[in-house]
Amino acid sequence: MSVTAHVPSEKLVIKKPASNSSFLRVMRYVSVRLLTLFITVVIGIYLTIVIANMGGFVDQIIKGEIRDRITQSFLANPSVKQMDPEVRKNLIQEKIALEEKRQGLDTPIAIRNARFLTNALQLNLGRAINITSDSGSKQVRLILLERLPATLLLMGTSQLFLFFSSIFFALSLSRNYGNFWDKFVIALSPTSAVPPWFYGIFLILIFAAAFKVLPFGGMVDSPPPLNTFDYAVSVLQHLILPGLSLVLSSFFISVYNYRTFFLIYSSEDYVDMAKAKGLPSRDIERAYILRPTLPTIITNFSLLIIGLWTGALFTETVFLWPGLGRTLFQAIGQYDIPIIVGSTIIFAYLLALTVFLLDFIYVLVDPRVKIGQ
Amino acid sequence: MNSTQKNLLHIENLVLHFKTTSGVVQAVDGVDFELDSNRAVVILGESGCGKTSLSKALLRLLPRNVEKYSGMVNLHGIDVMTLSDEEYRQSVRWVGMSLVPQAAMNALNPVLKVGDQVAEPAMIHLQLSKAEALILVHKMFQHVGVPLDFVDRYPFELSGGMRQRVALAMALVTSPSLIVLDEPTSALDLLTQANIMNVLKRIKHELGTSFILITHDIATSSELADEVAIMYAGQIVETGDAKDFFPAPLHPYSQMLMASVPRLRSESDPMFITGQPPSLMNPPKGCRFAARCPFRFEKCGEEPPVFQKGNRKVKCWLHE
Numbered sequence: 001m002s003v004t005a006h007v008p009s010e011k012l013v014i015k016k017p018a019s020n021s022s023f024l025r026v027m028r029y030v031s032v033r034l035l036t037l038f039i040t041v042v043i044g045i046y047l048t049i050v051i052a053n054m055g056g057f058v059d060q061i062i063k064g065e066i067r068d069r070i071t072q073s074f075l076a077n078p079s080v081k082q083m084d085p086e087v088r089k090n091l092i093q094e095k096i097a098l099e100e101k102r103q104g105l106d107t108p109i110a111i112r113n114a115r116f117l118t119n120a121l122q123l124n125l126g127r128a129i130n131i132t133s134d135s136g137s138k139q140v141r142l143i144l145l146e147r148l149p150a151t152l153l154l155m156g157t158s159q160l161f162l163f164f165s166s167i168f169f170a171l172s173l174s175r176n177y178g179n180f181w182d183k184f185v186i187a188l189s190p191t192s193a194v195p196p197w198f199y200g201i202f203l204i205l206i207f208a209a210a211f212k213v214l215p216f217g218g219m220v221d222s223p224p225p226l227n228t229f230d231y232a233v234s235v236l237q238h239l240i241l242p243g244l245s246l247v248l249s250s251f252f253i254s255v256y257n258y259r260t261f262f263l264i265y266s267s268e269d270y271v272d273m274a275k276a277k278g279l280p281s282r283d284i285e286r287a288y289i290l291r292p293t294l295p296t297i298i299t300n301f302s303l304l305i306i307g308l309w310t311g312a313l314f315t316e317t318v319f320l321w322p323g324l325g326r327t328l329f330q331a332i333g334q335y336d337i338p339i340i341v342g343s344t345i346i347f348a349y350l351l352a353l354t355v356f357l358l359d360f361i362y363v364l365v366d367p368r369v370k371i372g373q
Numbered sequence: 374m375n376s377t378q379k380n381l382l383h384i385e386n387l388v389l390h391f392k393t394t395s396g397v398v399q400a401v402d403g404v405d406f407e408l409d410s411n412r413a414v415v416i417l418g419e420s421g422c423g424k425t426s427l428s429k430a431l432l433r434l435l436p437r438n439v440e441k442y443s444g445m446v447n448l449h450g451i452d453v454m455t456l457s458d459e460e461y462r463q464s465v466r467w468v469g470m471s472l473v474p475q476a477a478m479n480a481l482n483p484v485l486k487v488g489d490q491v492a493e494p495a496m497i498h499l500q501l502s503k504a505e506a507l508i509l510v511h512k513m514f515q516h517v518g519v520p521l522d523f524v525d526r527y528p529f530e531l532s533g534g535m536r537q538r539v540a541l542a543m544a545l546v547t548s549p550s551l552i553v554l555d556e557p558t559s560a561l562d563l564l565t566q567a568n569i570m571n572v573l574k575r576i577k578h579e580l581g582t583s584f585i586l587i588t589h590d591i592a593t594s595s596e597l598a599d600e601v602a603i604m605y606a607g608q609i610v611e612t613g614d615a616k617d618f619f620p621a622p623l624h625p626y627s628q629m630l631m632a633s634v635p636r637l638r639s640e641s642d643p644m645f646i647t648g649q650p651p652s653l654m655n656p657p658k659g660c661r662f663a664a665r666c667p668f669r670f671e672k673c674g675e676e677p678p679v680f681q682k683g684n685r686k687v688k689c690w691l692h693e
Binding site: 177269288291292366 | 462467476
């Protein structure tokens with residue numbers, strides 16, 4: 001075997017890195033990464049706080065509301081009418097100051113923002129201003145937790161269905177490039193420019209108003225059925241229309257997207273080679289198309305999972321679905337800053353955590369990726 | 374039956390045309406040739422004359438824009454063109470013919486270990502377990518000169534020469550009777566080229582495999598070739614025994630191609646052929662080389678038939 005004679009030297013050169021140095025490398029990478037992600041989260045949350053109270057402008061609105069409400073209630077009270085105008089004015093001023101102090105409006109906005117930020121970062125979500133949970137609590141944490149299952153049910157079913165069906169159909173289209181269904185999907189992909197709530201309105205018109213086969217909105221019949229089976233059936237019935245509108249609005253663009261993605265990767269030389277080797281097409285798809293693109297697919301999937309948290313603002317509102325999206329929509333309308341910030345901080349933490357974990361998942365699924373190099 | 378049995382491979386009128394936005398490209402246009410067992414034929418020609426398309430047509434690795442794909446490819450006496458895709462996959466792919474691709478760099482899946490990739494065909498076609506297949510892989514790695522511990526490496530951890538050897542081991546693993554090598558060494562340095570050519574010679578000698586070597590590197594290919602086929606503008610213009618061909622090529626194109634190879638301390642400069650191969654979109658009528666040929670005469674306006682000259686064949690009116 002004369003040709004192998006030069007090989008041992010090549011072997012020596014490559015097998016060098018000691019385990020100790022690679023441990024240090026990974027630790028250094030982890031700490032730097034965590035620090036930068038934390039800074040990103042802090043900046044993101046601070047911006048959310050500033051934007052949510054419109055740089056202090058919301059204070060003016062709330063102060064105006066307090067003044068208005070208290071003055072009105074005093075004027076409506078007959079016993080106050082007898083009072084000396086000066087005393088009454090002082091009394092009103094006092095009451096307003098008290099109310100402003102109660103809501104913390106007397107502290108400067110910068111200090112309040114900073115306090116808000118530190119609380120938020122410690123997941124101290126505080127109390128909502130106006131919105132209450134169904135059980136009557138004003139704790140932001142309780143409000144969000146109460147709405148979470150509804151959102152997970154709606155978003156979870158629709159998004160997971162969308163994800164897996166897109167990949168399945170996209171693979172089959174990329175195999176049959178240029179056939180009728182391929183052209184059909186491409187032709188329909190612009191329909192995804194229409195938002196899901198718009199489809200929702202039409203679906204309500206068709207299936208609830210015209211055919212009267214499905215409910216208009218909500219999550220269960222009222223009164224809710226007593227036995228579990230009927231309850232589940234009722235929830236499923238209410239789930240169909242909002243779920244369908246979420247799926248319908250992004251199905252074609254999503255299939256188109258993945259189909260093009262797979263098409264690019266299936267023209268790689270190694271895919272041709274796998275075909276020449278006589279691998280069954282199922283194996284080619286699994287090991288030569290899906291496997292090399294796994295990092296991208298995993299990234300999309302994990303972003304989808306944390307995307308469930310925000311819910312579907314307008315679609316939930318259109319269907320009166322008691323989820324996080326609708327709560328957030330209400331909170332924005334009522335300047336309920338703690339709810340907005342609370343929802344955002346959790347999303348920010350989830351996002352940072354996902355980005356952090358993805359770095360390690362990449363190493364597991366792609367041998368070319370090394371941490372900290 | 375006797376005549377087909379003697380031949381390992383017998384191709385007749387193989388055609389592969391591609392559809393493009395500006396017209397039909399006649400990349401392979403009526404190719405005939407034959408090959409015996411344990412022989413190596415080298416297919417020579419300029420870039421863009423359809424050599425790689427010929428290998429694609431042989432292996433049924435068709436791109437999406439095929440316009441026409443027809444002809445007869447007889448392998449071991451069976452016309453494989455009549456097989457369905459699934460039959461072809463099971464009985465021809467890597468069992469009858471295997472491929473060493475042009476750029477082994479991209480021919481290996483970046484996220485699978487090279488050992489597993491080499492083992493795959495053996496597991497599928499020979500129904501071996503993974504452990505048995507890996508024993509075979511070890512044997513093939515020894516044949517082509519890849520260290521055995523490379524089995525657990527990923528393609529990006531290998532040098533270009535090693536990757537090419539892995540691709541070669543992959544082509545050998547199911548012991549097919551024919552291996553198509555599409556410019557297997559054109560991306561490598563001279564030493565590695567020579568090394569791989571030696572490996573090929575040894576494999577041919579030890580395993581009795583036949584090779585179709587597609588290249589434009591005349592010097593290196595002459596090492597391995599038993600037979601030569603010259604390809605020009607989608608057609609084969611000359612075939613013959615290597616030891617007859619190299620000293621005295623018949624077709625004017627072959628002569629000029631050979632004259633273009635630089636020689637040590639030659640009196641004259643290496644020749645080059647003026648002009649370019651004709652567009653395969655609208656190939657000229659008659660002899661396709663006529664426009665660049667110094668010997669052309671009136672007859673060249675007609676399509677030349679293939680003339681038999683001893684045991685050689687040439688597609689040129691000069692040899693009528």
